Amino acid sequence: MSKSILSVNAGSSSVKVNFYTAENPPRPIAHAEISGITAPPPTLKYQQGDKTHKEEVKEKLATPQDAFNYLLKRCFEDPELSEVTSADDLAYICHRIVHGGDYRDAVEINDETYHHLESFEDLAPLHNFSALEIVRHCRAELPKVRSITFFDSAFHHTIPEPVRTYAINQEVAKANGLRKYGFHGISYSFILRSVAQFLNKPADKTNLIVMHIGSGASICAIKNGESIDTSMGLTPLAGLPGATRSGDIDPSLVFHYTNEAGKLSPASTKEMHISTAEDILNKQSGWKALTGTTDFSEIAVSNPPTKAHKLAFDIFVDRILGYIGNYYLKLNGQIDGVVFSGGIGEKSALLRKTLIDKCQCLGLALDDAANDKGPGDGETVKDLSQGSGKGPRVLVCQTNEQFEMAYHCARSRC
Ligand SMILES: Nc1ncnc2c1ncn2[C@@H]1O[C@H](COP(=O)(O)OP(=O)(O)O)[C@@H](O)[C@H]1O
Ligand SMILES: CC(=O)OP(=O)(O)O
């Protein structure tokens, strides 16, 4: 039997693993994910063939590394998943690494690339450490399988200099790599290809405003198939608020919030140094701080349970609208569509409706029935717009970072 590709996506609240055939293009074999790591109990979703199964997980899975080990064991031990029973059945493991520094392309992990990635681990404190722990585990436990790392930041290497540069001393900036990197790029790459195909346009002639809104949320302006701006920055903290992240604040707020700001947070470990301010803004802010929940499905409801829930929803709408206006201007008003994706973008009809109703002056309008229904299983892109097909479209895209990595791995290596 030919070998398979395993794709691993360690997000801030979930770990998703997919197995694919190692052929070009890859075909899906199975999908398993643990979600709700930040809002226990975690849940397992398992999909194989036409069977889907969901359950609450009894074991304590406190970290993405625990979740990965649980998922791998579960898949290897499933008697119905005969294609992958052990590491011997795997050709490649594709890992999503959020911060890739200056890397513009995927790299294969060896001692040198691994140590280089470690050097900027604390620039994405919710992500890189866990993802690298999983890479470390795979190197130790599955040494014969080649690990390829794909970077969220790579898609944004096209962002022009004035957009990626912060107005600070440039010697300090260059020496420390202090610039906008941008994230969710593996997702934006999948969305661009899928939407361009859906619209029957070459990707390099497609202009889009794309939202990837899940536990972490960002938005991207794509011009002729290239990222020209995105809301996240040096780290995934910048831009829109998220489940536990503040998003943009006045940087001086840090020193007024706590005079402990610069001290090491108790959450730091021997390997991972985080200041108290970073810990507060990354892990103790956002929806969790405002409402007590990290689950946006409890916030995006027509009758919010508390004023705080309503405020959280209104804050998100306000911040997203600001970026849509900004990017509409940067794209000179010439957009093929506005695209919703990520856990919230794909599932919250209410958020889509609230936003698009406020974008009528840009010629955007929703078909309410299509919006309420949302995308079906296996429907990658769905048109939610009202009207004849002229003018910018409102689309929803069920993004798939795992597939995107396997697709590129198979194209260049199989
Ligand atoms: N029906 C829904 N309405 C609004 N938000 C939802 C809904 N279902 C899930 N979500 C949100 O989607 C988030 C998960 O998004 P996802 O992109 O899958 O996660 P991650 O950012 O960890 O990759 C959940 O934390 C939850 O807030
Ligand atoms: C970059 C980022 O925030 O990723 P996620 O949304 O998966 O947490």
Ligand SMILES: [Mg+2]
């Ligand atoms: Mg994600």
